[in-house]
Amino acid sequence: MHGTYGAGPAGRGVAWITAMYLVLPILIVIPVALTDQRYLSLPQEGISFRHFATVLTSEEWLGSIWQSFTIAVAATVLAVTAGTLCAIGCWRISRRSTDLIRVLMLLPLIIPSIVYAIGLYRYFGPLGLLDRFLGVVLAHGVTGIPYVVITVSTALAGFDPRLEQAARSMGASLSQTLRWVILPRIMPGIVSGAIFAFVHSWDELVMVLFIASREVFTLPRRIWDGINENLDPAMAAVAVLLVGFTLLLLLGDRALRRRTEAG
Amino acid sequence: MSGAAGHALAIRGLTKRYGAFTAVDDVSLDVAQGQFLTLLGPSGSGKTTILMAVAGFVEPTAGAVLLDGRDITPLPPERREFGMVFQGYALFPHMSVAENVGFPLRVRGQSRADRDAKVRAALDLVQLEKFADRLPRQLSGGQQQRVALARALVFDPTLLLLDEPLSALDKKLRAELQEELKALHRRIGRTFVNVTHDQEEALSLSDTIAILNHGKLVQVGGPTALYERPRTRFVADFLGKSNFLEGTVRESTLDGFALEAGGARLQVKLTAPAFPPPGGSVVLLSLRPEKLALLAEGETADNMVEGTIRAWSYLGAGFSLVVATEHLGEIRAVLPAWKAAIAPAEGLRLRLGWAADAAVPVEEDAPPGDTT
Numbered sequence: 015m016h017g018t019y020g021a022g023p024a025g026r027g028v029a030w031i032t033a034m035y036l037v038l039p040i041l042i043v044i045p046v047a048l049t050d051q052r053y054l055s056l057p058q059e060g061i062s063f064r065h066f067a068t069v070l071t072s073e074e075w076l077g078s079i080w081q082s083f084t085i086a087v088a089a090t091v092l093a094v095t096a097g098t099l100c101a102i103g104c105w106r107i108s109r110r111s112t113d114l115i116r117v118l119m120l121l122p123l124i125i126p127s128i129v130y131a132i133g134l135y136r137y138f139g140p141l142g143l144l145d146r147f148l149g150v151v152l153a154h155g156v157t158g159i160p161y162v163v164i165t166v167s168t169a170l171a172g173f174d175p176r177l178e179q180a181a182r183s184m185g186a187s188l189s190q191t192l193r194w195v196i197l198p199r200i201m202p203g204i205v206s207g208a209i210f211a212f213v214h215s216w217d218e219l220v221m222v223l224f225i226a227s228r229e230v231f232t233l234p235r236r237i238w239d240g241i242n243e244n245l246d247p248a249m250a251a252v253a254v255l256l257v258g259f260t261l262l263l264l265l266g267d268r269a270l271r272r273r274t275e276a277g
Numbered sequence: 278m279s280g281a282a283g284h285a286l287a288i289r290g291l292t293k294r295y296g297a298f299t300a301v302d303d304v305s306l307d308v309a310q311g312q313f314l315t316l317l318g319p320s321g322s323g324k325t326t327i328l329m330a331v332a333g334f335v336e337p338t339a340g341a342v343l344l345d346g347r348d349i350t351p352l353p354p355e356r357r358e359f360g361m362v363f364q365g366y367a368l369f370p371h372m373s374v375a376e377n378v379g380f381p382l383r384v385r386g387q388s389r390a391d392r393d394a395k396v397r398a399a400l401d402l403v404q405l406e407k408f409a410d411r412l413p414r415q416l417s418g419g420q421q422q423r424v425a426l427a428r429a430l431v432f433d434p435t436l437l438l439l440d441e442p443l444s445a446l447d448k449k450l451r452a453e454l455q456e457e458l459k460a461l462h463r464r465i466g467r468t469f470v471n472v473t474h475d476q477e478e479a480l481s482l483s484d485t486i487a488i489l490n491h492g493k494l495v496q497v498g499g500p501t502a503l504y505e506r507p508r509t510r511f512v513a514d515f516l517g518k519s520n521f522l523e524g525t526v527r528e529s530t531l532d533g534f535a536l537e538a539g540g541a542r543l544q545v546k547l548t549a550p551a552f553p554p555p556g557g558s559v560v561l562l563s564l565r566p567e568k569l570a571l572l573a574e575g576e577t578a579d580n581m582v583e584g585t586i587r588a589w590s591y592l593g594a595g596f597s598l599v600v601a602t603e604h605l606g607e608i609r610a611v612l613p614a615w616k617a618a619i620a621p622a623e624g625l626r627l628r629l630g631w632a633a634d635a636a637v638p639v640e641e642d643a644p645p646g647d648t649t
Contacts, residue, residue, distance in 0.1 A: 179334055180367035182355045184381035184432065194380070198371045 040257055047250035054245040065251040075236065075252065082233040085150050086215040092155030093211035097162025098204055102196065105170040116163065123160040130157065131224040138225050145229045153221045158211030165210065169203025202270055209267045213260055283311035283468035284345050284435045286331065291340035293326050293492075300326045302492040303340070308485070313462050313469045315479040318489035319515065325440060327489075328472045332438050333357050344435060360429030361438040365445060366421050368413040374400070374424050375409040381432035399431040402461070419450045426458075430465070439471040443478060455481055476516050480504065488512050490642065506549055511642045513563035520564040520608050522636065529553040533633060536560060541604035544579045546633035560638050566597070568635040569610035571618060571627060578630025582608065589621040596621050600629060 021029065049055050050062040069075045100119055104112035122130060134153050135144070143149030173196065181191040197204070219234040226235065233252065240249045286308040293301040301323040308314045316324040329335040331342055333354035341350045349357060368377050375396050382392040400406050403423035413421055422442060429437055442458070443451045459482055462469050473479055479486050480500045488495045488503065488511075496508045507513035510521060524538030533546040534553045545562065547553060554560050572578060584602035591597075596617055598610045610629055619627065 174365075174367065176363045176365065176367040177369060179332075179354070180361070180363055180369075181380070181384075182334075182353070183332055183357075183359060183361040183363075183438075184384055184428070185355050185358065186380070186384045187355060190384055194383075195369060 043250045043253040043257070046247060047254045049247050049250075051247070054247050054250065065247045066255075068246075068248045069251045069255070072248070075233075075248065078231050078233045078236040081147075081231060082216060085147065085154060085230075085232060086212050088147075088151040089154035089158055089215040090208050090212045092151065093158030093162050094204060094208045096155070097159040097207060097211075098166050098200075100159070101163050101166035101170060102192070105167065105173075116167065119163045120160045122157040127157070127218075127220045131221040134221060135224045144225055145227045147230060149225050150222060150230050150232070153225060154215035154218055155211075157218075157221070158214045161210035161214060162204070162207030165203045165207035166200055167203075169200035169206075173199050202273075205270055206267050209263050213263055216260070217256065283466055285310050286314075286436060286468060286470065287343040287346070288327065288331070289341045289343065291327060291330055291342070292338045293323070293330060293335060294338045299492050301330070301337075304489070304492075304494045305340075306487055306494065306497065308468055308470060311466045311468055313459075313471065313482055313484045315471045315473060315483040315486045316489060317473060317476060317479040317486050317516070319474055321491075322489040323492035324472045324474075324489050326492075328438055328440055328470060331436075331470060332359055332361055358432070358434055359436045359438055360432070360434030362422075362425045362429050362440065362442045364441045366413075366425040368421055368424055368428070370413055372412075373409065374405065374411050374413065374416070377413065377424055378428045378431050380428065385432065395431055399427040402430065402465075403427045403457075418446050419454060422446065422454060423457075426461070430467075434467070437467050437469045439469065441473055442471065444473070444475065451475075451478070458482060480516070486516075488515065490515075495642070506637055507563055507639055509640045509642045510561060510563070513637075513639050518566055518609065520566065521639075522562040522564060522605055524560060524562070526554050526556050526558050526560055529556055534560075536562065538562075539604040539606065541582065543636070544633040545636055545638065546579075548634050548637070554638065561641060562636040563639045564608075564631065564636040566609040566611040567595075569608070569612075569629045569631050571610075571612055572630045573618060576630070579633035580636075581628060581630045583626070583628050584608065586621055586623055586625045586627065588623065600627065 045056050046054060047065055048061045048063070049057045049065070050060050051058055097119070100115070104116050131153075134149075138144045138149050138153075141149075143152065177195055177199070178191055181195045186194070217234055218232075219238055222230070222232050222235050223238070226232070233256070237249050237252055240246055286306075288304060288306040291301055291304045292299070304323070304327060306314070306327075316327055318324045326335055330337050333349075333352060333356075337350065341348050343349065344357075369380065372380070378399050379392045379396045382395055387395075396409070397406065400409055403426055405420060405423050405427065408416060408420060408424075413424065416424065422445075425442075439458075443454055446454060455478060462482075471479075471482060483500055485497060486500055486503050487497045490511050496503060496512050498506075503512060503516055507516060507519075513519040513521075522536075522538050522543065524536035524543065526534050527537050527542070528535040530553065532553070533544065534556075536543045536545055543562070570578065572581060582600075582602045582605055584600040586598055587601045587607065588599040589596055591614065592611075593614070595611045595614045598612065598621060600608050600610060602608055608629065619625065
């Protein structure tokens with residue numbers, strides 16, 4: 015930073031401690047996953063990859079990973095479609111009522127997920143959606159909408175409304191304007207929202223505990239059960255894979271933002 | 278871009294209110310086929326609102342927009358077939374120049390071959406054939422402006438609307454593009470409606486200028502008519518510069534009158550057919566600075582005034598002087614520099630003169646919000 019003073023030693027110290035505080039609990043699973051013991055512990059005599067092997071060959075773990083993945087993809091599609099349309103609608107109409115709608119859309123983010131989960135449990139029972147793929151997709155998709163609304167609204171705030179007027183003055187219908195002008199311009203915001211919606215579904219546990227039991231057994235659910243029933247280090251290996259995957263998505267998001275900023 | 282004649286536009290009693298604020302107040306205008314009309318006014322005068330109502334982006338509170346006599350007020354913008362050049366151009370940043378220009382054709386579902394030929398012709402028209410594959414951000418402001426023009430013209434629009442098309446360019450480029458725009462208008466024979474706050478641009482481009490202030494139409498006419506015979510003080514002041522002299526009519530003749538202003542007696546000859554004002558009435562005169570001449574020793578003019586230079590500046594083509602006079606207050610004069618008989622200096626005494634037909638009577642403007 016040109017023209018500003020660097021932080022003093024005390025400031026640096028506090029910054030490092032804060033960073034460690036955030037990162038250490040995540041990093042600790044790495045040595046645990048590499049333990050040579052048969053219970054959750056740090057490596058004693060050497061490093062072993064056998065727990066990774068267990069996870070990657072176990073039908074249960076692989077089944078849960080696949081289930082989580084498909085649920086997350088479907089929930090993301092739902093969240094992105096609804097969230098993008100909502101954000102564009104609010105932006106186009108732009109009245110006081112649309113501000114209210116935008117706040118309403120953020121509700122799933124503000125309300126504790128356990129409250130939401132209880133509500134879902136009440137409604138999904140009579141609808142036959144408990145312990146169903148569709149039920150979990152709906153729950154995750156709807157609670158993923160706020161992420162998309164936020165990122166797409168931000169992208170739209172930087173969108174020149176004259177581009178839309180220009181398209182219409184040239185005879186473009188609403189759907190043509192949407193497809194050829196608005197969507198390409200806000201695509202980075204949509205992708206960003208999609209990544210957040212995906213991660214949200216990918217690691218969601220509380221709602222799954224309420225609305226799923228046997229048929230739908232997502233990855234976070236299997237980790238949760240593993241912790242409760244046996245202290246298998248395979249869970250740590252799964253956790254490492256999860257962290258790695260999430261990190262990759264976030265790095266992807268970052269790279270995307272960089273590219274838009276440069277462009 | 279065939280030689281099809283332009284279309285006639287008519288605006289009837291157009292009014293637009295936003296709550297208690299009246300942006301456009303009962304404006305009626307006619308633009309004949311192939312004409313170049315400029316809506317000229319300061320910011321907030323309602324000129325852009327009128328253009329947006331013609332384009333279909335603003336729904337009028339009252340009044341109608343007619344194209345060749347047909348009421349198009351209820352039509353949405355995408356059904357009006359008007360080309361429009363937006364302020365800041367509004368080029369699609371994610372599309373190349375050719376894709377931008379081809380957009381209106383793509384929207385109409387034309388085949389790629391048809392599109393390519395028309396895009397090439399349109400780019401040719403604005404001399405940008407070589408830039409077809411560039412992105413808008415790789416072009417200069419002037420080039421972007423030309424792309425916007427090509428894009429607005431490629432689908433043979435019935436009208437071309439221009440919203441401050443040259444305001445983002447520097448002065449020299451603006452002058453160049455003004456000439457290009459004028460040549461283009463002549464070549465394609467379309468009806469153009471332009472919005473600007475730049476009086477020079479309005480004077481040089483237009484067949485007709487409509488001057489707006491506080492949402493009201495103040496005066497409509499050709500550039501020369503408006504400049505030479507402004508109806509009100511606002512028009513005289515906004516379109517060029519002007520001195521204002523107020524006095525009482527002392528003597529009326531058939532085509533003129535004598536005015537007593539601050540102890541001086543001024544001769545006024547009316548150039549347009551009008552009744553001279555009755556004796557005793559108070560009249561405001563507009564006198565353009567360039568119509569004053571420096572009088573040499575012994576030289577006379579219809580009207581003469583003596584004063585000292587209070588301030589002056591050199592403009593290249595001329596000297597601009599502020600002269601303090603005994604009877605008429607401060608008077609601005611612009612003298613051609615190449616034949617100025619004096620070297621201006623503050624405090625220098627001089628005599629200025631002007632012909633009886635140089636000054637024209639103008640009205641005071643109605644205050645804003647007055648509906649009469």
